[in-house]
Amino acid sequence: xxxxxxxxxxxxxxVFVEGDTAVIGISDxxxxxxxxxxxxELPDEGSQVxxxxxxxxIEAVKTVAELFSPVTGEIxxxxxxxxxxxxxxxxxxxxxxxxxxxxxTDPEELDVLFSHEEYAEFLGEQEE
Amino acid sequence: xxKWLYLDDEPCSGYLNMxxxxxxxxxxxxxxxxxxxxxxxxxxxxxxxxxxxAAHRAVDVEALRRDxxxxxxxxxxxxxxxxxGEITYSLAAPLDAKVFGSGLRETFLSxxxxxxxxxxxxxxxxQVAPGPNHTRKVEKSGPxxxxxxxxxxxxxxxxxxxxxQRRKKTxxxxxxxxxxxxxxxxxxxYLAKSFDSWGEFITSLSEETGAKMETRxxxxxxxxxxxxxxxxxxxxxxxxxxxxxxxxTRAWEKAEEFSSPAPTGGRSHDDISA
Numbered sequence: 001x002x003x004x005x006x007x008x009x010x011x012x013x014x015v016f017v018e019g020d021t022a023v024i025g026i027s028d029x030x031x032x033x034x035x036x037x038x039x040x041e042l043p044d045e046g047s048q049v050x051x052x053x054x055x056x057x058i059e060a061v062k063t064v065a066e067l068f069s070p071v072t073g074e075i076x077x078x079x080x081x082x083x084x085x086x087x088x089x090x091x092x093x094x095x096x097x098x099x100x101x102x103x104x105t106d107p108e109e110l111d112v113l114f115s116h117e118e119y120a121e122f123l124g125e126q127e128e
Numbered sequence: 129x130x131k132w133l134y135l136d137d138e139p140c141s142g143y144l145n146m147x148x149x150x151x152x153x154x155x156x157x158x159x160x161x162x163x164x165x166x167x168x169x170x171x172x173x174x175x176x177x178x179x180x181x182a183a184h185r186a187v188d189v190e191a192l193r194r195d196x197x198x199x200x201x202x203x204x205x206x207x208x209x210x211x212x213g214e215i216t217y218s219l220a221a222p223l224d225a226k227v228f229g230s231g232l233r234e235t236f237l238s239x240x241x242x243x244x245x246x247x248x249x250x251x252x253x254x255q256v257a258p259g260p261n262h263t264r265k266v267e268k269s270g271p272x273x274x275x276x277x278x279x280x281x282x283x284x285x286x287x288x289x290x291x292x293q294r295r296k297k298t299x300x301x302x303x304x305x306x307x308x309x310x311x312x313x314x315x316x317x318y319l320a321k322s323f324d325s326w327g328e329f330i331t332s333l334s335e336e337t338g339a340k341m342e343t344r345x346x347x348x349x350x351x352x353x354x355x356x357x358x359x360x361x362x363x364x365x366x367x368x369x370x371x372x373x374x375x376x377t378r379a380w381e382k383a384e385e386f387s388s389p390a391p392t393g394g395r396s397h398d399d400i401s402a
Contacts, residue, residue, distance in 0.1 A: 011297060033231045033232040033233055034232065035278065038205075039180045039205075041180065052297075054296075054297070057179070057180070059178070059179065059180050059205040060205070061205070061277050061278060062178075062204065062205040062206040062277055062290075062291065062292040062293065063204070063205050063232060063292065063293040063294070063295060064178075064179045064180070064203065064204055064205045064292075064293070064294050064295070065232070065294075065295040066295065066296055066297065068297065126230040126231065127230055
């Protein structure tokens with residue numbers, strides 16, 4: 001997918017919706033801030049997640065950052081490749097580096113997330 | 129002038145120290161408010177391991193137990209570190225505190241600048257290791273101090289302080305170890321895999337100043353360095369009896385994690401390279 005087609009959180013997760021399923025990852029801004037990712041901890045397939053609850057952790061260059069679910073629903077797929085090789089996320093955060101897929105319970109939740117333009121504005125404000 | 133909170137703790141166990149840091153982070157996460165600077169040391173000496181490290185693959189748990197050295201997990205990243213002959217700082221603050229800049233890298237950088245200023249007061253000219261992502265990798269399974277990551281402090285290319293961070297939704301905690309002497313180089317005796325000759329990569333305040341550093345004096349100077357850098361005053365933080373009880377309970381839980389004869393606690397990862 002293209003970053004322009006995603007929704008974003010303030011915590012730098014992206015969401016791309018395919019039908020009733022949300023694909024979730026972290027933005028290239030996040031990977032740039034984190035540096036080399038060395039470890040990713042994610043919930044199991046079948047887990048229920050709630051919007052903006054912590055669902056895992058990412059470790060990079062001595063920092064452990066929490067990962068939040070941008071949506072509510074059931075995890076239907078976990079990207080095992082990034083658990084085995086976290087550097088994939090640094091190389092390709094929007095394609096090969098996705099984290100989880102969630103079957104959406106409430107698609108209206110997506111309305112509270114940033115559009116790509118809003119996220120870019122948010123990043124700009126952060127830099128000021 | 130902005131007021132921050134300051135906590136000057138007496139030396140205590142690794143369990144209590146790590147429980148206190150965790151509590152401070154959660155306190156800021158729940159309630160926001162002023163940043164909290166805490167300066168502390170470890171008694172008895174303790175080895176802390178990174179949040180995702182598997183203890184039995186990172187360190188020789190039996191040897192630590194034999195020598196009366198506590199083993200405790202940090203909430204932050206990185207690798208094994210022996211806390212002995214050092215001072216640890218921790219800083220818990222809201223993510224939206226503009227004084228640290230924006231984002232993870234600026235936070236690391238701004239705190240490193242405060243530490244540089246502190247060391248300068250002692251007459252030690254420290255540099256901030258280059259970023260981004262610069263890590264002089266000695267060996268992935270080596271000790272925490274064997275490599276200088278981005279924005280960590282070096283003197284003449286040798287590491288003198290190492291730091292690690294945890295970020296939650298609205299807050300962060302960064303803590304790090306400032307070497308008073310070379311005692312913490314003893315970590316090599318306790319690593320699960322042998323690791324030789326990394327002493328050339330570190331230095332200490334005693335070596336750089338030619339004097340034995342008193343903990344109380346170094347603490348005062350670090351506090352002054354933070355006050356100058358961020359333009360703040362400090363007000364002493366005092367925990368309520370309830371807060372102390374919660375910290376003690378958490379410390380017990382931390383002690384329990386590695387109390388079994390063959391600890392299997394921890395994650396599956398022993399190859400944290402950060």
